Amino acid sequence: MTRTIQQLFDLTGKTALVTGGSRGLGLQLAQALGEAGAKIMLSSRKAEDLEESAATLKAAGIAVDWIAADCSKEADIRGLADETIKRMGQVDILVNNAGAAWGAPAEDHPVEAWDKVMNLNIRGYFILSQHIAKHSMIARRSGRIINVASIAGLGGNPPEMTTVAYNTSKGAVINFTRALGCEWGKYNITVNAICPGFFPSRMTVGTLKALGEEKLAAHAPLGRLGDDEDLKGLCVLYASDAGKHITAQWLAVDGGVSSVTGG
Template identity: 85%
Template sequence: MTRTIQQLFDLKGKTALVTGGSRGLGLQLAHALGEAGARIMLSSRKADDLVEAAAELKSAGIDVDWIAADCSKEADIRALADETIKRFGHVDILVNNAGASWGAPAEDHPVEAWDKVMNLNVRGYFLLSQHIAKHSMIPRKSGRIINLASIAGLGGNPPGMQMIAYNTSKGAVINFTRALGCEWGQYNITVNAICPGFFPSKLTAATLAEKGDELASHAPLGRLGDDEDLKGLCLLYASDAGKHITGQWLAVDGGVSAVTGG
């Protein structure tokens, strides 16, 4: 029998691991999944931030737990995956969101900063996806992986924004999503990416104050992203409403990438 739209988007009984989930876009995604009924495991580097974020989710009626882990470290990644599976029994939904950025002209960009960004934004996504899939999703022949990319992965930046490592890493995330979606489709695991545009939580306070209005003016919708704008796409990718979507990316950017041809 064909399910209703409410049934297709329902995540009751599902479990989700959200990295970088203590604030900003990660916390917004955790809210989306939890509000749809999923049990949430939050992770980020700082325990104090996780306690605060978990309290916020609990106040919204969401079942949540947390584990502090540094997703730039392989040992932490494996421990996070193992402990999440131990506590939850399995992982239905993985949201790879933990990330880093570094601003510098390409000709002067420190190599160690390049390595830091690529390690967390690309290698970290791969290692956690691999471990969760191997020990939970593949044996159960079911899973949803959602990777946070960026419209920065679609091309360059406006003048004055020099972030070569970040742009490169997010371009890699987009093709990582395509390749992994193709490879793991045989296990009924979907892999998709969200490409946010400019959101206040992604900008430093100084950049927001200095360039926030200018960045908003570049979008056909005339504004920056808000605390709701990623929720719908996240839920589509995570739920059975999106069960026939894999290896895809979609920009959530107010139309910026449509103007620039991304």
């Protein structure tokens, strides 16, 4: 019998690991999955941030636990994956969101900063996805992987924005999503990406300061920046059976910025 739309979006009984989940976009995604019924494992580097965010989710009636880990370090990534599986039994939904940015002109961009951004923003995504898939998804022939990319991965920037490493890493995330989704479809694992536009967050403080919120909002056909609700619907679509026939795809959530010629 065909399920109702409410049943298709229901995540009751599912488990989700969200990296970079203690604040900003990651916390918004974790809250969306929790509100849809999933049990949440939050992770980021700082325990105090995780405690605060977990308390916020618990107050909203969401089942949540947390593990502090640095997703730029392979040992931390594998430890996070193993401990999450140990505590939760399995991981149904993985949200790769932990990330870093670095602003510097390409001609003067420190190589060590390039490596830091690429290591966290794409290498970490691969290691965690591989580990979770091998130990929790492939044998069960079931899984949802959601990668947080960016509209920065779709092209270049205005001259005043000098984030070449960040743009490159997010472009890599988009094609990583395509390639992995194609390869792991045989295991019934879907892999999709969310490409946020400009949202007020610690990651975008420099950009917001350099260009101004009003100027950035003016670039969007909808005339505003993203808010604390704008990623929730797409996240739950990708994570739930409502999106079970969607894989190897990306979608921009940017108020239309990426569709504007020259935007």
